[in-house]
Amino acid sequence: MSLTSDEVNRIAFLARLAIDPDKIDAYAKDLSGIMNFIDEMSAIDTETVLPMAHPLDQAQRLRPDEVTEHNQREAFQKIAPKVEAGLYLVPKVIE
Amino acid sequence: MQWETVIGLEIHAQLATKSKIFSGAATLYGAEPNTQACAIDLGLPGVLPVLNQEAVKMAVKFGLAIGAEVSPRSVFARKNYFYPDLPKGYQISQFDLPVVSTGETTIVVDGEEKVIGITRAHLEEDAGKSLHEDFEGHTGIDLNRAGTPLLEIVSEPDMRSAKEAVAYMKKLHALVRYLEICDGNMQEGSFRCDANVSIRPKGQEKFGTRAEIKNLNSFRFVEKAINYEVLRQIEILENGGTIVQETRLYDANKDETRSMRSKEEANDYRYFPDPDLLPLEIDANFIESVRTQLPELPDQKKLRFKAQYSLNDYDAEVLTATRELASYFEQVALLSGSDPKLCANWVMGDLAAALNKAGLEIEESPVDPQRLAGLIQRIADDTISGKIAKHVFEGLWASLESADAIIDREGLRQITDTGAIEAIIDAIIAENPAQVEGYRSGKDKLFGFFVGQAMKATEGKANPAQLNELLKKKLS
Amino acid sequence: MHEKTIRELSEGLKSKAFSSLELTESFLQRIDRLDPSINAFITVTPERALEAAKAADVALSGGTAGPLTGIPIAQKDIFCTEGVRSSCGSKMLDQFISPYNATVVDRLNAAGTVMLGKLNMDEFAMGSSNETSFYGPVKNPWNLETVPGGSSGGSAAAIAARLVPGATGTDTGGSIRQPAAFCGITGIKPTYGLVSRWGMIAFASSLDQAGPMAKTAEDCAWLLEAMAGFDPKDSTSIERPKEIYSQGLDKSLQGLRIGLPKEFFGEGLDPDIHQAIQTAIGEIEKLGATVKAISLPHMHLSGPAYYVVAPAECSSNLARLDGVRYGYRAENPKDLKDLYMRSRGEGFGAEVKRRILIGTYALSAGYYDAYYLKAQKIRRLISDDFKKAFEEVDVIMGPTSPSVAFQFGEKSQDPIAMYLSDIYTIAVNLAGLPGMSVPVGFSKGLPIGMQLIGNYFSEHRLLNVAHRYQGVTDWHQQSPKL
Incomplete structure (x- = not known):
């Protein structure tokens, strides 16, 4: 399994990670190496094996429908990079 | 060429829980921005979701109401994409194992009944809101709505006209309100839909390429957007073009749909089971206990109205359109002890007209069932004529007096001597x-x-x- | 004083041999003096610590003190601590002052412990050497040229250097056990779901588990007792009766069945480590245990499966770090895409980026079945191997790591070589089992750790075995010359 620079760019965009163009090839090499390591999995037949998403073989626990959280906007927005009038600001989004 | 329209709807109904689907923040509409967004809703580091059991119960109610299978085991998955109103960078939704699968509902269009298949209904969290005005070069993000529980109801592509789509949407609107799982307030976005629209030559089996029209929040917009979209697609195909599969937005001011630029980039949502949430298991006892709590549903009520009150199909349909209207009618019929048809005529006639004129809902009516019943009794026992009754009704609307008091004060009693x-x-x-x-x-x-x-x-x-x-x- | 165990310090506090304030001041001074060369702490919180120590002294005099009241500890910087920077070793959260406490922090505070500060770690717990921290690598106190292990390297080094008697760690693929082994201390990763994950910054949610690190198994038992327990805020937290881990540690090992998987003693294992483990097992046999050769046939696939599952989960868990609501935000973004790309590109280090990319790739359209689903199936096979093994044995033993602490830079340029240093630990996380590392010797002046793996919720038994072993050996009492 070997990843091309184009594939690295495509995944980097999906993950919204800016990667220095000089380093794309190095990432492609590292990621290809890791994928090769991972590809050891393909040697074994798992046709009849049930996937295991979680170590706990249990059902989800639910909570009662109660309002337990109250306004903490001030505390939460103290650590925000850019806010105005109680809103988080981002560069203009065009729909 | 004769074209056939094919429509499937994805309806998003906000569930009427007190708290959010995965957090204890309130779901009230209209709060100051970000005052109802807790650490979980904001996706702060280290926070974890815990599912609201009432949201699950509501989904089960809906599943039972459309005769669907409620999955004994369903799974929450993450839908990964970046958008500023999506704080965690993923939406918790259900993907290959939804809580409700395969049901149906019947609509009536132009007197014809038609069954519309419902593929699935699943639980998910709503996103926040982006405010594009007001901030020079910036978009403001309000995350109060983030984490509000949604039931996404996906239909089969069974509708063949905008009219059918609207009838289906109205049907589900009535249903979720009957079930009291959604307030149905479309202006506030509590009940909205995405419409998948395609056309194909009549007689062809294969579906055409579809466009998805996002976020339609009124019955009128659904109708207009679909009609516009169908014409747009016909024009393209008849001019030898091809339809692009894409997401479109309906602009009500211009009455047109347009391509959404922001969704242009190919999405790859990378769904996978949410590792913070174990499988949701719903046992048969729970389902049965919910079943016993189900109210009478619109179709059942309509049948009962026809049988119990000898109403015709049309009257029964209109009177059962909402739970409130049906209940109003039944109280009038009971309190007046008079001919149900007479009661139906008054509720659907003079009362409905007056409410419509005043822009009021039945539950806001200034004339309560007791006083309308009083009026109808006086018509039935010949104390007043139908014509005089219209005058008395105006009095009921304008005051808190009873029909009898108005009749006596104004000396309106019929001369029968x-x-x-x-x-x-x-x-x-x-x-x-x-x-x-x-x-x-x-x-x-x-x-x-x-x-x-x-x-x-x-x-x-x-x-x-x-x-x-x-x-x-x-x-x- | 700094050589004492938590139990000994607790006795000293109770008998008024010293106060919590004196104890706290003494450790703070030691941190001041020694940490510049170790770099175990990202943040030291002396004011808070002294205040907490004074409160502890009041409780100690008032008779309301518990066993941990007044004991100095430190928190791995992965745990959110209200009002204190909670960086997770990343530039991304360098300015993140948490508005809330992790449940683990709340519980240890409620137990009366005194937090001295926040400990260094690999960025977002991704690493096995502590070289990926934004705050620079932690040095192994046994040899400042070698790594302390990771990701809880700051916790392990701080305890080994006697800067703090106990600390918290987290373990996603060996991040408690491997640094404990490299630094010659004791650490336990509990069963998945035993300790709440609320407020613990997620790396891979289905693998992450917090646990204590200390000099001895007994100290770990005391700390675990405070940390463990049901938390309604974590829906993967398990509701079960609370266990008193500090009791029953002296229970006899007569009849204990030890399993030695042949896969743990094959190629790639340092012969010195092999020897030390055998010697240690001999000691435990003398205490009444019996040994049986077993096999975990899918062990060799745990690395490949882990490097799909963990990156996949982390690629999604770290998506929230987008520069919008908190954390690092790139300067003057020209549009939304630029804000995302650069905030994340500049805020994350190379190893975190590699893992996000791997995870994104493994989950992307067309690859899901071949990677993510396949890894989940292998996870089942690995878990089933353990299930089968625990029908025959009580505790599985083997090395914690194939080598002792390595040199800085030795593996940091080769991700696969680095990943292989966790080959004995990650299967335990995939299965969700409890695992421990205890010091069992030295090779070239560097500590060797032995791993103990138990069945679900057998922490008590693991601690009991380790405690009895530590009763007849003194490896855990060795400390580096600084």
Whole structure:
């Protein structure tokens, strides 16, 4: 399994990670190496094996429908990079 | 070329829980920005979701109401994409194992019944809101809505016209309100839909390429957006073009749909089971306990109205459109003890017209069922005529008085005393010898003149049937 | 004083041999003096610590003190601590002052412990050497040229250097056990779901588990007792009766069945480590245990499966770090895409980026079945191997790591070589089992750790075995010359 620079760019965009163009090839090499390591999995037949998403073989626990959280906007927005009038600001989004 | 329209709807119903689907923040509409967004809703580091059991119960209710299978085991998955109103960078939704699968509902369009398949309904969290105005070069993000529980109801592509789509949406709107799982407030976005629209040559089996019109939040917009989109697609195909599969937005001001630029980049949502949430298991006992709590549903109620009140199909359909209207009618029928058809006429006629004019919902009616029933009783027992009743109704609307009080105060009681009516007729005959002569010589049309005179003399209070009968006798 | 165990310090506090304030001041001074060369702490919180120590002294005099009241500890910087920077070793969260406490922090505070500060770690717990921290690598106190292990390297080094008697760690693929082994201390990763994950910054949610690190198994038992327990805020937290881990540690090992998987003693294992483990097992046999050779046939696939599952989960878990609501935000973004790309590109280090990319790739359209689903199936096979093994044995033993602490830079340029240093630990996380590392010797002056793996919720037994072993050996009492 070997990843091309184009594939690295495509995944980097999906993950919204800016990667220095000089380093794309190095990432492609590292990621290809890791994928090769991972590809050891393909040697074994798992046709009849049930996937295991979680170590706990249990059902989800639910909570009662109660309002337990109250306004903490001030505390939460103290650590925000850019806010105005109680809103988080981002560069203009065009729909 | 004859084209056939194919429509499937994805309806998003906000569930009427007190708290959010995965957090204890309130879900009230209209709060100051970000005051109802807790650490979980904001996706702060280290926070974890815990599922609201009421949201699950509501989903089960819906599943039972559409005769669907409620999955004993369903799974929450993460739908990964970046957008500023999506704080965690993923939406918790359900993907290959939804809580509700395969149900159906019946719609009526132009008197024809049609079954619309419902593929699935799943639980997910709503996103926040982006405010594009007001901030020079910036978009403001309000995350109060983030984490509000949604039931996404996905239909089969079974609808063939905008009209059918609207009928289906109205049907589900009534249903979720009957079930009290959604307030149905479309202006606030509590009930909205995405429409998948395609066309194909009539007779062709293969579906055409579809466009998805996002976020339609009124029945009118659904109809107009679909109609516009169908024409747009026909024009493209007839000019030899091809339809692009894409997401479009309906612009109500221009009455057109346009491609959404922000969704242009190919999405790859990378769904996978949310490792913070174990499988949701719903046991049979729970489902049965929810089943026993289900209210009477619109279709059942309609059938009962036809049987119990001998109403025709149309009346039963209209009166069961909402739970509130049906309940209002039933109270009037019960309290008045009168002919249900008469009650139906008043509820669907004068009352509905007055509410419509005032822009009020049935539950906001200034005339409560008790007072309307009082009026209907007086019509039924001949105390007043239908015509006088309209006048009394105006009084009910404008005051808190009962029908009887208005009738007594204004002296509107019908004259049913034969002697009294006869005396009035005698006086009219004595005063109008020429007309009596004319009538007796064959001018039948003059009968109306005598009725008019008698009504004038009694200020409209003479019982019309009695008056006719006595007049005929005296004039013959 | 700094050589004492938590139990000994607790006795000293109770008998008024010293106060919590004196104890706290003494450790703070030691941190001041020694940490510049170790770099175990990202943030030291002396004011808070002294205040907490004073409160502890009041409780100690008032008779309301518990066993941990007044004991100095430190928190791995992965745990959110209200009002204190909670960086997770990343530039991304360098300015993140948490508005809330992790449940683990709340519980240890409630137990009366005194937090001295926040410990260094690999960025977002991704690493096995502590070289990926934004705050620079932690040095192994046994040899400042070698790594302390990771990701809880700051915790392990701080305890080994006697800067703090106990600390918290987290373990996603060996991040408690491997640094404990490299630094010659004791650490336990509990069963998945035993300790709440609320407020613990997620790396891979289905693998992450917090646990204590200390000099001895007994100290770990005391700390675990405070940390463990049901938390309604974590829906993967398990509701079960609370266990008193500090009791029953002396229970006899007579009849204990030890399993030695042949896969743990094959190629790639340092012969010195092999020897030390055998010697240690001999000691435990003398205490009444019996040994049985077993096999975990899918062990060799745990690395490949882990490097799909963990990156996949982390690629999604770290998506929230987008520069919008908190954390690092790139300067003057020209549009939304630029804000995302650069905030994340500049805020994350190379190893975190590699893992996000791997995870994104493994989950992307067309690859899901071949990677993510396949890894989940292998996870099942690995878990089933353990299930089968625990039908025959009580505790599985083997090395914690194939080598002792390595040199800085030795593996940091080769991700696969680095990943292989966790080959004995990650299967335990995939299965969700409890695992421990205890010091069992030295090779070239560097500590060797032995791993103990138990069945679900057998922490008590693991601690009991380790405690009895530590009763007849003194490896855990050795400390580096600084």
